[in-house]
Amino acid sequence: MPRWIGARMLTAGDWRSWRVFIRWTLVGGLASFVLAARPFAAESDASLRFLDVTGEGRSFSLAELRLACDEREIAVDDPYHGKRMRYVALSLRCVLDRGFAASGGGEGQRDRGLLLRASDGYTRPVSGGDLLEVGGFLAFAEPDRLVAGSHASRFTKIDRRQVDPSPFYLVWTGAEQGDPHAHAWPYQLVQIEVAPFEQAFPRTVPSGLAKGHSGWEGYALFQHACASCHSINGEGGKIGPDLNVPRSIVEYRPIPQIRKYIRDPEATRYTSMPAHPNLSEADLDALIAYFSAMSQRKDDPRSRGDS
Known part of the structure; x- marks a missing residue:
């Protein structure tokens, strides 16, 4: 069934690439109905690959991950920006459950060694237990950059090299989780692989x-x-x-x-x-x-x- 936003009818095809967010805003005791449509900006180019303990691989697009996991706006003390930052992100546990569904989900990787691989060659070894700590999120955008029709980057450039953190940036919300030495904060994340370091x-x-x-x-x-x-x-x-x-x-x-x-x-x-x-x-x-x-x-x- 077609749906309407303003004067434009959304077809079934539109709804596969748009999400409609409806919120009630109370202003001065009056309720106003706000309807906002957001595209999956650059989602066709954003994907995360998972390699399980058998070597089997599967990739998920950002659109697929957003459909599988609830997203939320979070605030973190970002060690690379050196200030408080806000991101739109997915629960890391949910992402792991989705990516490793065939091998026990996130919990099934708790006692295994994993590698977080970024597109720039950064490769961070971690344990599954590290990634299952409360407070881990997979950020895919900054809220003010999720603008309808925008083709700009979803992130502010980061680090001394001033690189784009896309497609994914692993962040932590806990007060004691802001040290990249102790907790993995990889940006440009493209793959999560189950592999003991010595084996890889x-x-x-x-x-x-x-x-x-x-x-x-x-x-x-x-x-x-x-x-x-x-x-x-x-x-x-x-x-x-x-x-x-x-x-x-x-x-x-x-x-x-x-x-x-x-x-x-x-x-x-x-x-x-x-x-x-x-x-x-x-x-x-x-x-x-x-x-x-x-x-x-x-x-x-x-x-x-x-x-």
């Missing part, structure tokens, strides 16, 4: 290293603090340089300089690399031990013909 990136493993060697502790720290942006032997994040090939960072930089740079990179140069004030001296010792161990375990992808 086997050439980052310090194989043969003695049990109890501090390099193993450094490897765990590398996964949490470095691998989102950096790779080892060509595996890991692609934002920053590879730290092992063709030369290891410990082969061309003095150790004291490496420690200082990890702790506070902008004391040396302006960069998008975040500071790591939370790392202790022992943590830095362990990271150096890992880098040193991997310098003896080089496996250059260019030599393998991978690139």
Whole structure:
């Protein structure tokens, strides 16, 4: 059955790409009826891919996710903007339930390792339990940018690089969830993949290293603090340089300089690399031990013909 908005009739086809929001607004004791139509701005280009534990993949468009999950306007203390921001977002748990419906939904991934992959090469390893914390949302727009007929970006540009966070930006509403070191805040998110880090990136493993060697502790720290942006032997994040090939960072930089740079990179140069004030001296010792161990375990992808 056709529907009308103002003087224009909406056909069944229109209703597949438009949502109608009806709200009652009380002004001075009088009720006014407000009818607003919003298109799925750029939704045909926005999708999120899920890879489950079997390697089976499925993609969902933004339109499909909006139909499956209730959306809401939220306010967050955004660490990249450095101020309070408002977003239109979907519950992360609902999104995970939808994406991993065939393997137990979000709860079925609680004890598994996952990778959050962004279109710019950022790859954040997390646990399923991390993503199931209360307060996680998948933002897809800022409220004032959801304007009918607008073809502009749904987000304000972000970070020092001033990039568009589209298609999705994972955000957190909790007061204690604003630290990107502790909680994943990936923007340009395009894929959520079930894969233990060692399985996804086997050439980052310090194989043969003695049990109890501090390099193993450094490897765990590398996964949490470095691998989102950096790779080892060509595996890991692609934002920053590879730290092992063709030369290891410990082969061309003095150790004291490496420690200082990890702790506070902008004391040396302006960069998008975040500071790591939370790392202790022992943590830095362990990271150096890992880098040193991997310098003896080089496996250059260019030599393998991978690139």
